[in-house]
Amino acid sequence: MKHRVFVLETGCAFEAGRDETLLEAATRQGVQLPHECTLGGCGACRIRLAEGSVSYDEMPLALSEEEAQAGFALACQARACGDLAISVPTAALPQAQRRSGVVRVLRQFTPDVLNLQLELESEPLEYLPGQYMNVLLPEGGHRSFSMASRPQGNRVDFHVRQVPGGRFTDGALRSLRAGDRLDVEIPLGGFRYHAQDYRPLLMVATGTGLAPLKSMLEALMDDADCPPVSLYWGMRTEADLYLADEIRGWGERLYEFNFVPVLSRADAGWTGRRGHVQDAVEQDLPDLSDLSEHAVYLCGSPAMIADAKRRFLARGASAAHIYADGFS
Ligand code: FES
Known part of the structure; x- marks a missing residue:
């Protein structure tokens, strides 16, 4: 039996059976949905269910229970349980x-x-x-x-x-x-800055996950509407912190900028933060208050993203204001 899936932004529709994911069904019928890994690990295919429900063979890594309860789904893993109306937030992205x-x-x-x-x-x-x-x-x-x-x-x-x-x-x-x-x-890709949120930004990266966050922050420099920014960057050793001096200088061009490098294999001489980057954010939450007012951007390893999402949602972050881009 096939179910009808209606895309709110574009007005187009496609049919999806229980034997295929929403992404497979859309692709088969020529409907473009954003995606990257197709494995449930990156979050790029996140959609919002306006009507209907979906099921998963296994709960995907890049979707927390809280996000699922808030009506979000991952098109590359979700199967339609009935007719659906979905919202695809990337409909207005530039054409590749x-x-x-x-x-x-x-x-x-x-x-x-x-x-x-x-x-x-x-x-x-x-x-x-x-x-x-x-x-x-x-x-x-x-x-x-x-x-x-x-x-x-x-x-x-x-x-x-x-x-x-x-x-x-x-x-x-x-x-x-x-x-x-x-x-x-x-x-x-659909990972991008959501200016309409106008919330303090909590940005968390591991490794070269810094790159897209750097791109966003450069675009915000010298912008009078730039919200306060906290950037946490997880690396192994101090020698891995490429661009750290440049990043420290961003504070002169961003409104309220807090940069926290966190090392998982620091030498004895390192006086900064140690451990996993998401641990450092949680340790600082008394200073950050809770996360209900923040927009959260996560970029880097799928394991970090899954763990950070779980913890930050438990600290009040809104599933509608968490954006993630995972890669290995
Ligand atoms: Fe679906 Fe990556 S494309 S989670």
Whole structure:
């Protein structure tokens, strides 16, 4: 038996059976829904159920019980239990395009994080801070990287974690030189800044999850409407904290900026915070009061995001104001 799924923003509809996820059903019928991992780990396919209910074979990592109770669902894992009306918050995002780019900067931030800057051909690029691009690999497939700067003409800037044995990051990337060309698909993804919230921002990143948050914060610099910002950044060692000095300087251009680096494998000489980044946020909650007034942005490992969501929701954060972008 098929159920009818109506998309509120676009007015289009598709049919979904119990033997397929909402994302599979939509894709089969040519309806675009935002998605990234398709595994329930990143949260990019989050939709809101205006009518009807869904079920899961297993509760996905990127959706907490509280979010599910508040009417949110992950389209890549959810199956329709009846007719649905869904809200897809990314309906107004810029359209992705295939573009060619020339490598302008290749700079090691640390031994395993590379700063890659591309200059794209043809007209200036429009994207929303927080979005990402796919690098299209000549042998097929792609690798995804978030833009790390605010939109600025045709230049795009990325923080690339080099994974030992990674097909792109430990393969083609190592032989890449300034002047080489890359084919990309850009911009993609629904992770972005929600200005209409106008709430204090709690931003939590692990590793190169810093990049999309940096892009958002650069766009907020010198903006009189910028809310107070707390940025927690989890890394292993002090040497991994690329750009830490630059980030400390952001306080001069952001209205009320609090930066807290947190190290999981700090040397004895480190005088800052230690442990998991989400632990540090919870320890500071007496200072942050509760989280009911905050907009929360999480970016980095799916495990951090799942744990942070669970804890922050228990401390009063609103499921409607938590935004997450998970990647391994
Ligand atoms: Fe559904 Fe990642 S695409 S959680």
